[in-house]
Amino acid sequence: MSKHDYSPGGRVAVWLYGIAIGLALFSGFGQMPLYNRYYLTSVPGLGWSGNFIALSELHYFAAALFMGLVAWRLALDTRAGGTWSWGPRSWWGWSLIALLVLSGGAKALRNAGVFLPPLALMLLDFVHLGSAMAFMFSGLVSLFRPRKKQYLRGGLA
């Protein structure tokens, strides 16, 4: 076991982190009108996924959970340091999270009625979508790449 492989909160935190990411990705990609077109809404139990308002609210919930966990880890990091068994392990991951939070936060401002210049908003939309896709693929690569046995303990897998 690596001396750097910490798991704050144990399995609960790992699962919450994974659930937050999964829900955020599902509800985020569902903002594009594709689930109804490609019959996902016809899958029993997923009829609600065609409701854009419900998906938007789910995205807010997932984002809040995600940001709460990441903030908690960041604060613990300043006290303990080290590399942890969940969450990003590199500057790349942290950069993507920063982009996601900033662009998503700006979108939330707009949704609360704050005026943002339309072109800036469009740029933020594409930054949010692009960084989410990069985060998803990076996470999948990280999750399934061959690695030493100890890193599987307490991770997302």
Next chain:
Amino acid sequence: MAKDISRRNFLRGGLAAAAGVAASPIILPTAAQAASGRELCTLLDLSKCIGCEECVSACREQWQPTVPDPVSPMPRPFPAKVPVQDWSGRKDVSDRLTPYNFLYVEHLDVPHKGQEIELHVPRRCMHCLNPPCADLCPFGAGRVENNGVVHIDPEVCLGGAKCKTVCPWKIPQRQSGVGIYLDIMPELAGNGVMFKCHRCLPLVEKGQQPRCVEVCPEQVQSIGPREQILAQAEALARAKATEDGASPDKWQDYVYGLTENGGTTTIYVSPMPFAAVAAAIEQNHAASAQPGRGRAARAKQGGRKKKRGFGGRPPMGPVEDVMAKADNLSLALVLAPVAGLAAGFTRLFGKKFKADDGDSKGEAA
């Protein structure tokens, strides 16, 4: 007029202040735009409208040429259930909203106090204060300008019709076979471009009036800063309520667009309560629905197709604020990381884990 201190206003102010502190000169709260008089609003005095449709003609003359014709043959979207919507052969339709017709007039006989009162209601986009069509557009094609205009950029829109789905009045209308989706994956994603009233944005930006306002022979519409228009609307509605034999305090019953969907920049004032107008519109639409044709008719007949829109003829009933829950959830986005940081710095839950090898750092956390 009493101002509500709603959660939205609170959030708007707080978040806007935070944005200001972040020293971003390009971000201004909507409220500040209104206060500065830059956010424009229209007022429609329905008692003046004679139903001549000069506004419709002027709108069509000005903007119909800007809506392109579709390519031929039009791509067949996959899967086959995705509808191709082509209005290019029906550009003459002017009694409903279409991609080639941004404004129509609803001609009504409104039963009121034992009489049938003739009323004509110009209908177009309401230009909401916090429009879900623009807020929830995934590609930024739906836009809100600082003058209050809500519009769709035809160069960016892929025609997914999400804006129409989330619009309480189902205003945007799709034309398939046009737009940028043709250059991406026309069969697999996108389906055209959504079109709707942009309140003559290119003209307004030059300091001119919207065409429907300009050409009206009866001066049904007026346009100005929102606060000014709201004051005019209230005064007019109080007068209408009094003329109708109601208490002036009931003036809000004679106004539409003030609170609908959280507030709009299109305010109607009617000589009778809008409940009666809404009922007449509903009756009008039911009477004009042709049996055996259209999605609405099939739904009425118990067919499998569900009613998704209003056939380009929006109702005028009460409308709840679509984005209200997003306001509440914005608070969670602020509180969650703050709670996370507080828990982390106080080592809440942090003592329950430790490094397997007993590393001192892990135990400390």
